[in-house]
Amino acid sequence: MAGKKRLKKRQLAVIDDMFSGELDEQAVLDKHKVSRNLYNRWLDDGLFVSEFDRRVISAHRQSAALIASYAPLAAAKLVQLTESEKEETARKACVDIISMPVLLDKRMAYSNESQTSDPDVSSQTQQLSEATVSRLLAALAQEEQ
Secondary structure (H helix, E strand, O other): OOOOOOOOHHHHHHHHHHOOOOOOHHHHHHHOOOOHHHHHHHHOOHHHHHHHHHHHHHHHHHHHHHHHHHHHHHHHHHHHHOOOOOHHHHHHHHHHHHHHHHHHHHHHHHHOHHHOOOHHHHHHOOOOOHHHHHHHHHHHHHHHO
16 A cells, blocks of 8 residues: 555545535635645646545535435426416426426436437437427417416
């Protein structure tokens, strides 16, 4: 282990505080008495940047998992809102529901970047055209009347 380079405790403490969400960047640097010049040198250090990037990716993964876990509840709520007595609320819920495949397609494309040539994936990610959305909204409006 003698030749393996590691981050210093101070660097790890700065990274920990950057991701705690309690302080902004300058406040973290002030807390740990790290000058802007020293921090800029750390940002040129591949090991420091790799750890920072690893934490960013981890934070994105955690937020995606949280959002995904609430997706069924949000979808059920939107379906309920289509029956709202407030016309504008029902309309917005319908638009959101119609837009969901487009949003899901974008997420699937992002998560399956390496599989874009797979025909199964491309058949699952068909988007609704604006004309289709308009026809669906018109049908919903006629159904209300």
